[in-house]
């Protein structure tokens with residue numbers, strides 16, 4: 001953006017003067033991000049106000065819902081543009097007049113760094129302050145690792161820059177990161193603060209303050225505590241904090257910037273940006289931009305088992321009223337207990353206040369009479385995975401619910417259009433495929449039938465957004481997007497076993513790649529019998545389904561951890577997988593020795609299989625975009641974020 005004019009920058013700011021205090025208000029919606037124009041504007045205002053003899057101090061505040069809450073996503077992948085943020089922060093810090101940052105909403109990343117260049121910082125009580133760069137595979141790139149410890153001490157600097165989690169204004173005040181908490185009338189309160197501090201001697205500028213050296217033991221302990229995900233940002237942030245305390249500010253700033261720029265172009269940071277941008281786009285698909293969703297206040301859930309209870313809890317937690325229907329009074333009571341257990345967990349973890357807990361429980365009613373569903377705007381079915389049972393449920397639903405009620409199935413594998421075939425008002429049926437545990441997992445596959453109307457589809461997305469999910473549209477095929485790719489992944493893992501790759505090596509390779517568990521450990525945890533029964537059902541209905549290695553294990557009674565043996569052996573009460581002689585014997589006849597594979601080669605094979613299936617899914621129109629497939633895998637199946645998802649990985653990773 002080299003063609004930036006002074007007017008571009010000026011249009012983003014409003015300058016007012018109150019006696020001898022200048023008040024500079026930035027208005028760059030939605031989050032006052034530090035775009036090129038914002039940086040240029042701040043720099044030129046600092047220069048101009050330095051020359052203005054009628055001004056003694058500058059209050060910097062922001063219009064809208066927040067202070068500067070980070071960088072401009074539109075500039076994420078562009079080469080760095082002048083003026084660079086570190087120079088802007090330095091220009092503010094070295095201004096002839098003291099600057100005072102008045103923070104509301106959030107001061108994040110570059111926003112907090114700008115505030116730290118000011119001589120004073122005040123914030124409203126509800127404001128949050130943070131350095132979240134590690135979440136994008138970066139470190140603070142404009143002095144965060146150099147200025148934060150000088151204001152708030154090294155412990156707090158580590159907390160902010162290494163964890164990436166924001167802190168409250170109160171915590172910031174206690175640490176010395178801000179100088180005061182002000183009321184909500186930002187401008188008036190900030191001006192009052194300015195007048196008060198101008199009457200006193202000025203404190204040292206941030207970089208003039210000490211940043212004491214810490215011991216080797218201190219850094220060793222901090223490194224051990226820092227998250228050790230598969231990307232370098234957390235440890236790099238720590239290393240920069242250390243460098244900053246052992247070198248002069250100038251060298252420290254240069255070192256931080258260099259590290260920032262190196263990380264910025266790393267594969268992991270690009271992958272994390274890809275996932276971040278895809279997540280932001282997911283809840284508002286282009287095709288539904290002009291479609292108004294139906295209103296949602298009251299949600300019905302059929303079935304109070306694993307999924308139904310989780311879905312009911314997710315709805316309650318988002319403020320919806322919920323009616324849960326089970327097969328009889330006892331099952332309804334059990335369903336209620338299941339939901340209560342989940343809400344109780346939220347209460348214990350402090351996610352719900354006791355009052356909110358009472359309110360949410362009061363918004364839940366459970367019973368066995370379908371007539372109670374009559375007032376619902378949306379009903380989600382989560383009964384047994386059985387076509388006839390589900391068809392029976394939907395027949396009853398169409399009898400009690402009006403045509404405006406959206407009727408959804410949570411089926412994992414059945415064809416939603418078969419479940420509702422022949423029922424009236426076909427436009428209101430849809431698949432809403434949640435993941436277990438449904439109140440925790442972010443993924444929601446939204447599966448329209450051929451006849452689902454646009455407003456019903458939009459309602460699915462609106463529900464997803466309301467529940468804090470990542471809603472992804474999927475077409476109809478066996479397993480939709482996620483489970484279909486999972487099946488291919490598992491099949492490829494079995495192929496490797498047939499080629500003589502040890503089971504434990506495959507799991508270890510996928511853990512090294514970034515999954516919490518490898519494919520066989522995960523099957524042992526979930527149970528091998530579910531997929532086995534599906535294959536059996538398909539065979540019984542006449543389909544040709546190849547015999548899987550998993551079939552041999554299930555038929556030998558090895559269903560996973562629950563039977564103390566699946567792909568691995570387990571000691572009673574111990575979840576540690578141990579390579580199994582019995583499995584080796586059972587599978588021996590299926591295995592032909594092949595070449596040894598490195599962990600990297602194993603991961604490439606398995607991720608390659610996922611990407612190939614993803615490509616088929618795209619070609620068939622089952623998924624709308626490759627990013628959607630990546631989000632499904634990241635949010636539903638533990639694919640490491642910093643690898644970007646299978647499609648991004650296949651297209652961008654430099655495979656050795």
Ligand code: NAI
Pocket residue numbers: 302303304305306307308325326327331382383384385386389393410411412413433434435436
């Ligand atoms: P579950 O067996 O834990 O719960 C099913 C519940 O439905 C039982 O409580 C049962 O009493 C009730 N039910 C059965 N027929 C009913 C009827 N006619 N009226 C009212 N209630 C009835 O099963 P789960 O695991 O919750 O699965 C439910 C659905 O969710 C299935 O379609 C499954 O494929 C799907 N699903 C399951 C996932 C999982 O990880 N368990 C993940 C995503 C989807």
